[in-house]
Amino acid sequence: MFTKEIPFAIEKIFRQAFAKDKIYIFPAVLAHSDRVTRKRFNNLEDVRQKLKRELSVFPEVLLQFFAEHPKGQIVIAVEGAEYNPRTQVAKIGLDYLVQDIGVLQEEVVHLFDHLLGSNAQEYRMSEGYGITPAIQKIGQQIKEWYNVKRDSYPDAYAILNEREYLAQSVTKLFF
Numbered sequence: 001m002f003t004k005e006i007p008f009a010i011e012k013i014f015r016q017a018f019a020k021d022k023i024y025i026f027p028a029v030l031a032h033s034d035r036v037t038r039k040r041f042n043n044l045e046d047v048r049q050k051l052k053r054e055l056s057v058f059p060e061v062l063l064q065f066f067a068e069h070p071k072g073q074i075v076i077a078v079e080g081a082e083y084n085p086r087t088q089v090a091k092i093g094l095d096y097l098v099q100d101i102g103v104l105q106e107e108v109v110h111l112f113d114h115l116l117g118s119n120a121q122e123y124r125m126s127e128g129y130g131i132t133p134a135i136q137k138i139g140q141q142i143k144e145w146y147n148v149k150r151d152s153y154p155d156a157y158a159i160l161n162e163r164e165y166l167a168q169s170v171t172k173l174f175f
Helices: 008-019 035-039 044-055 060-068 094-099 103-118 133-149 162-174
Strands: 023-025 073-077 081-084 089-093
Touching: 008 023, 008 044, 008 060, 023 044, 035 094, 044 073, 044 094, 044 103, 060 103, 073 094, 073 103, 081 103, 089 094, 089 103, 094 103, 103 133, 103 162, 133 162
Parallel strands: 023 073, 073 089
Antiparallel strands: 081 089
């Protein structure tokens, strides 16, 4: 059904992430989805392939970091989209995966922001924190850009806070 080839190194990372349930697709997601969404996939393997292609926009090193990190999970559910910082779960509804509008990437950026900011403790990279000095420096730059752009950014959702600014900005790179 889908043809874009995923590089071997990225495929290996995805196998690792799926094996550790870092990436999880609810087994009944197709059965419980609406008819239009169900028609886009022949089976769960098609869902898995689409998900891997959508996640492969992220750098290999970041995907590897996620796959090896003890916290954080990406879940494909029937509906909805959110990042829950208490559970470190980025949940994305299958309908959003079908729509190709960047919702998956946005929620995953929130997860990565949290992991890179404080290993999913209290802080986010986008708020100026980081698990290493180099990542903290990047986080401080993001916070500075947010403060400069806050009143002029065309996306009203992105001006809410640094976290949304980062997630919306990264999503705009792809969509």
